[in-house]
Amino acid sequence: MAVANTGAVNGDVVVPDELANNVFIGTIAKVLDPIYNWSRRNSIWPVTFGLACCAIEMICTASSRYDLARFGMEVFRATPRQSDLMIISGTVTKKMVPTIVRLYNQMPEPRYVLSMGACASGGGPFKEGYNVVDGIDKFLPVDVYVPGCPPTPQALINGLIALQEKIDQQSIATAPWYNKKDPTAGIYPVPVLGPDLVDLRQLDLIRREAAKHPAEDPARATEAEPQTAGPQ
Amino acid sequence: MSEAILEPTAAEPAPVFHTPAQEASARLKELFPDVVSDETREGYEGLAVYADSLPEIAKALRDELGFNYLSSVTGVDNIEEGKLEAVYHLYSIARGGGPVVLHVQVDRNEPVIPTLVPVFRGAEFQEREAFDMFGIHFQGHPDLRRILTWDGFNGYPLRKDWHEPFFEEQHKPFGSRWPExxxxxxxxxxxxxxNVQYPAGWLPTGDEYDVETDVYLGLSYSRDATPGLRTDKVTVNLGPQHPSTHGVFRMVVTLDGETIIDLKPVMGYLHRNHEKIGERNTFIMNMPFTDRLDYLSGVSNNFGYALTVEKLFGLSVPERAEWLRILTAELIRIGNHLWALGFLLNDLGALQTPMLYFYIERELIVDFFEALTGSRMMHNYMRFGGVAYDLPDEVRGVPTMKYLEEMVFNRLPRVLEQGDELMTGNEIVRARSIGVGYLSPADAINMSAAGPLLRASGVPYDLRRAEPYSFYDRLDFDIAVRYNGDIYDRYLVRMDEMRQSLRIIEQVLPHLRRTEGAPIIGDKPQYALRAPRGGESYGRVENPKGELGFYVTAKRRDGNPSRYHVRAPSFINLTTLGPMSRGYKVADVVAILGSIDIVLGEVDR
Amino acid sequence: MYGTGILKGLGVTLRHFFQTYADDLRWAGKGGRYYNDEAFAVRQSPEAQGVITVFYPEEKLAVPERFRFVPFLVTDDPPPGQRWGHDWCTSCGICAKVCPPQCIWIERGKLPNGRPKPEPVNFFIDIDICMNCGYCAEFCPFDAIKMDHDYELAGYDRSTAHIHDKARLSKPLSYWQEISPKRAAAEEFGRQMAESAKTKKKGPDEEAAPGMPNDVARQLPYRGAQY
Incomplete structure (x- = not known):
């Protein structure tokens, strides 16, 4: 019997092998996906957003020698609302991370985050510092990590190609940004600055820890802000 | 007196002053006999001063003794003695030479020092930084808020007994790395x-999250730009994410219409705890960290740090290493200025074109550094007592010396000419920049501006001449100086400086040929260096951005600096931003900021 | 005249525009301007005119010998059938001690009698902390750790991939000789020189070792002063 299950099965229809190439039996998504992904992968617009040393290499990547325009990525948008990609190019500090999360929340979906360099991925050489966030992935979902301190422009392009490959894997049918049940999904809570950086998702944990280590002076603990010790 | 002249042996010999600083110190002791004394600690220089009389002393130094440039203010935590210390480095613009150093020690539990802002406005940000990091209270400071961390931050991070969340050990290397x-x-x-920690028992209540209010308190709303017309003032935030702030920098601007009434820079968005980490590091570990200060001019930062530590250790540098240092420092100056001008013209509205043209040339300079040091930006090139690498055989397939000659004699001069052609005569650039962002020479000195910013205001102060280091005193070059103090002149000064740098490199190249094969490091390289003596050391170099200073103190036989401070030119140059921008339009502020040429890695450290 | 400045500037842009096409013509008969090694070399040198773009995935800009990215460990060339040869690393710990951000963890081996064995059991480098400074390679007295040239490390995950263990770090000597031929040769020279100096010292009236020739020494950090 020449009829076999080729994998090209749609519903109950079983298509003979010799016809599989001639008959359209896939879902619409299968046809649309390549077109959809091709157009998206070749027009990834990053946010004009430089943090530290890696930003210099990012600019070098965008300028004449490495020329991101070859990938359709040269349009650095100053506003997050027009961009698809956020290149976290440099050390993320506690003072800056609320802004970064807010910017990310403002980006329209589908949106991607590329963590460029050691600092953005995991704190880098400054990890031990008191004002440094040990990896932006603690606050945002990161799609591609590019190691290096700093990654050379070619390494960054390599990361961008990896991102393109990731986009190629996505399907319009299963894309989470089109069939959202919860309208607040994808909104990340903006961390706030207290005596240290406060991740609002960790409030319960902070309360538990506070119960474990009570302050010596209970009056001080309930104060909104610790007093600055200058005699005045 | 006439007898004394006739009888020279009878009179006390007049004291011999070798430097202006010695002379000023002696004079200061005469003027304030009770409150000024020589610093007696081993390895320390300068004067010990009582806190209360500091403003008078500073005023005397400025007005009577000519030490009118307050280079650096920093705190030090002397935890063993229970003291906090503030260290001031003052220089004489007119006479050059070394500093008068003032040490003020106050009790650790009650650290109050009168502010120097009324005397030197350049102290404003630096005192705020010392307040932020050490909790030294500068009495009378107009706007004493935290500057690098945020209001409400718990503790004073640079105090020795304050530990960060990832605290492992007081000093590197950490024991957990090896052998287990x-x-x-x-x-x-x-x-x-x-990477977080909270004070014991701290509970989030929901109302502590307002760290912003104080930012706006210092703004002045008083001036009416349009008399007779009742207008509302608007406060606008530029940054921290803004394409024209050159990084994560924020300006809070009060506007009347489009005219700026007041401007406050807000920084710390890239505060990477350079100094805290630096005090944990051993001496040599700090070298690659300095690359990340002003990341556009890595070797230049290396240079400053190497000089400082060499001064502390008493190391000498072989000749070839000095020439290599000068070569790299000047090349990176060109690279930096190309970048700065590209961005400045971008800010002026010459979008992308000059920037892209300049970056092509910078790429070629970067290629040289990549071949020489192994990294495009983070050069980590200098070591104490020399440099790490000799010139490579070839750069991009071209023999190194030929590459350098091609660049210096041919390509770069042509590029500068092309830049001139492209921009200098351009009517739009001229209209946007001439007369905008004026900074008077007196203000520039008073606000401790440095580098091209200072020289564009007509103050010919260049460390390579004023206090020559390395072999700069053997080289023939001019100080680039312009007199109008506006954006256009800052642009021209940078253009001139690049030409002078080329001139310096032209003189260095024959020396490099001559010393071919000579050693490039003094002693056998070591990874664990210990300070042969205790004490302090302040070294400074003319960075492309301005005067980059390192203040390092160490205890005898210690492998780690006990205090490591960076006098960052970008940071202190920002003092001038507010005063310079007042009265101009918002669009001009962007250009004024571009003309200061800041790098956030250095501003926030 | 007002406007001449702008016109001059536009002239510069126009010149750049034509330079690009002039270059196209120049290489027209010689295999074309793009994807042509000879043209590529000229395009990236100080003689470059017009466009200097590197078409990255297809054309790669070679990195110089001294280029430093994340470190790797040198082993002997593996005997047939094995993945690695003998480690050069003696787990002396100098790299871990000099590492500025302290991203190297070394577990030293132990002999059955409890004495340290000069061989690492484990060697970890957290490349999320590594600052590519090159100190480990510079101060290693056994030339056992070197800076890799492979910068194409982008990935989708860092939880496991970014801590390089010994298996990930170890690469044979032939790899090092391949990416950095001159320097590897100079190091070999230095090691032999140090070796012969050691043996010569025993001799009573031997001349001091002649030292390194210039073109060897310049390949090494500190011109080989550590040998």
Missing amino acids: GEVFRAEEKTPYGK
């Missing part, structure tokens, strides 16, 4: 899985 070496990520060891 069980790998871990630091966040595994904190309860939150993040």
Whole structure:
């Protein structure tokens, strides 16, 4: 019997092998996906957003020698609302991370985050510092990590190609940004600055820890802000 | 007196002053006999001063003794003695030479020092930084708020008894790395899985999250730009994410219409705790960290740090290494200025074109550094007592000396000419920049501006001439100086400086040929250096951005600096931004900021 | 005249525009301007005119010998059938001690009698902390750790991939000789020189070792002063 299950099965229809190439039996998504992904992968617009040393290499990547325009990525948008990609190019500090999360929340979906360099991925050489966030992935979902301190422009392009490959894997049918049940999904809570950086998702944990280590002076603990010790 | 002249042996010999600083110090002791004394600690220089009389002393130094340039203010935590210390470095613009150093010690539990802002406005940000980091209270400071961390931050991070969440040991190298070496990520060891810690028992209540209000308090709303017309003032935030702020820098601007009434820079968005980490590091570990200060001019930062530590250790540098240092420092100056001008013209509205043309040339300079040091930006090139590498055989397939000659004699001069052609005569650039962002020479000195910013205001102060280091005193070059103090002149000064740098490199190249094969490091390289003597050391170099200073103190036989401070030119130059922008339009502020040429890695450290 | 400045500037842009096409013509008969090694070399040198773009995935800009990215460990060339040869690393710990951000963890081996064995059991480098400074390679007295040239490390995950263990770090000597031929040769020279100096010292009236020739020494950090 020449009829076999080729994998090209749609519903109950079983298509003979010799016809599989001639008959359209896939879902619409299968046809649309390549077109959809091709157009998206070749027009990834990053946010004009430089943090530290890696930003210099990012600019070098965008300028004449490495020329991101070859990938359709040269349009650095100053506003997050027009961009698809956020290149976290440099050390993320506690003072800056609320802004970064807010910017990310403002980006329209589908949106991607590329963590460029050691600092953005995991704190880098400054990890031990008191004002440094040990990896932006603690606050945002990161799609591609590019190691290096700093990654050379070619390494960054390599990361961008990896991102393109990731986009190629996505399907319009299963894309989470089109069939959202919860309208607040994808909104990340903006961390706030207290005596240290406060991740609002960790409030319960902070309360538990506070119960474990009570302050010596209970009056001080309930104060909104610790007093600055200058005699005045 | 006439007898004394006739009888020279009878009179006390007049004291011999070798430097202006010695002379001023002696004079100061005469003027204030009770409150000024020589610093007696081993390895320390300068004067010990009582806190209360500091403003008078500073005023006397400025007005009577000519020491009118307050280069650096920093705090030091002398925890063993229970003291906090503030260290001031003052220089004489007119006479050059070394500093008058003032040490003020105050009790650690009650650290109050009168502010110097009325005398030197350049102290404003630096005192705020010392307040932020050490909790030294500068009495009378107009706007004493935290500057690098945020209001409400818990503790004073640079005090020796304050520990960060990922605290492992007081000094590197950490014992856990070797020989047991069980790998871990630091966040595994904190309860939150993040780099955070909270005061014991601290509970989030919801109303502590307002760290912004104080930012706006210092703004002045008083001036009416349009008399007779009742207008509302608007406060606008530029940054921290803004394409024209050159990084994560924020300006809070009060506007009347489009005219700026007041401007406050807000920084710390890239505060990477350079100094805290630096005090944990050994001396040599700090070298690659300095690359990340002003990341556009890595070798230049290396240079400053190497000089400082060499001064402390008493090391000498072989000749070839000095020539290599000058070569790299000047090349990186050109690279930096190309970048700065590209961005400045971008800010002026010459979008992308000059920037892209300049970056092509910078790429070629970067290629040289990549071949020489192994990295495009983070050069980590200098070592104490020399440099790490000799010139490579070839750069991009061209023999190194030929590459350099091609660049210096041919390509770069042509590029500068092309830049001139492209921009200098351009009517739009001229209209946007001439007369905008004026900074008077007196203000520039008073606000401790440095580098091209200072020289564009007509103050010919260049460390390579004023206090020559390395072999700069053997080289023939001019100080680039312009007199109008506006954006256009800052642009021209940078253009001139690049030409002078080329001139310097032209003189260095024959020396490099001559010393071919000579050693490039003094002693056998060591990884664990210990300070042969205790004491302090302040070294400074003319960075492309301005005067980059390092203040390092160490205890005898210690492998780590006990205090490591960076006098960052970008940071202090920002003092001028507010005063310079007042009265101009918003669009001009962007250009004024571009003309200061800041790098956030250095501003926030 | 007002406007001449702008016109001059536009002239510069126009010149750049034509330079690009002039270059196209120049290489027209010689295999074309793009994807042509000879043209590529000229395009990236100080003689470059017009466009200097590197078409990255297809054309790669070679990195110089001294280029430093994340470190790797040198082993002997593996005997047939095995993945690695003998480690050069003696787990002396100098790299871990000099590492500025302290991203190297070394577990030293132990002999059955409890004495340290000069061989690492484990060697970890957290490349999320590594600052590519090159100190480990510079101060290693056994030339056992070197800076890799492979910068194409982008990935989708860092939880496991970014802590390089010994298996990930170890690469044979032939790899090092391949990416950095001159320097590897100079190091070999230095090691032999140090070796012969050691043996010569025993001799009573031997001349001091002649030292390194210039073109060897310049390949090494500090011109080989550590040998």
